[in-house]
Amino acid sequence: MKDSIVESWLINNRVNLKLLDAICNEGLNCTLSKRGGRTVALQFVHLHNLRLWRIDRFAKDLYGENTKIDPKGVVDRLLLRKCLSESADSVSTWFEAGMSQGGKIRGFKRGAVAMMCYFIAHESHHRGSIMLTLKQNGFSVQKDIRDGIWAWNQI
Numbered sequence: 001m002k003d004s005i006v007e008s009w010l011i012n013n014r015v016n017l018k019l020l021d022a023i024c025n026e027g028l029n030c031t032l033s034k035r036g037g038r039t040v041a042l043q044f045v046h047l048h049n050l051r052l053w054r055i056d057r058f059a060k061d062l063y064g065e066n067t068k069i070d071p072k073g074v075v076d077r078l079l080l081r082k083c084l085s086e087s088a089d090s091v092s093t094w095f096e097a098g099m100s101q102g103g104k105i106r107g108f109k110r111g112a113v114a115m116m117c118y119f120i121a122h123e124s125h126h127r128g129s130i131m132l133t134l135k136q137n138g139f140s141v142q143k144d145i146r147d148g149i150w151a152w153n154q155i
Contacts, residue, residue, distance in 0.1 A: 002096060005095055005096075005112065006092045006095055006099075009088070014155045015127070015152075015155060016084055016123060017085070018149060019127055019145065020044060020080055020081060020084070023040060028040050028077065029041060032133050040133055042071055043130050044130075045069045045071050047084065047123050048069055048083045050122070051119070054107065058108075064090060127149065131146070
């Protein structure tokens with residue numbers, strides 16, 4: 001069960017990276033906000049920084065070499081890819097530790113499985129928002145990517 005939980009989380013992250021890789025540079029900078037809301041790139045920053053916020057708060061020993069991304073700084077695809085991969089590894093270690101402790105995880109009273117579901121639901125919400133933002137700005141993601149992010153048996 002522990003391996004399945006960790007693998008599900010890592011698949012979720014590979015889906016994020018697959019989507020990130022499919023977005024052109026102009027697409028990373030688009031937004032639906034008229035008041036300076038999050039760009040597509042900043043939605044990915046939010047995913048990474050939320051992971052780190054949880055780790056810093058409830059599993060400090062796993063923070064390690066992770067770097068919080070400054071949303072006001074320069075954000076590019078390479079930085080996003082690197083940081084998302086690193087934070088995904090730290091979160092997977094956290095889930096693995098929780099599963100080794102009978103599913104208990106500090107910071108989430110319902111346990112490691114519910115925490116993983118929370119993270120995946122949150123990140124899926126943002127993937128949908130990213131895809132809508134891209135579509136509305138004329139940078140729609142290719143069909144094979146739109147369909148491919150649901151092919152978890154192949155990712």
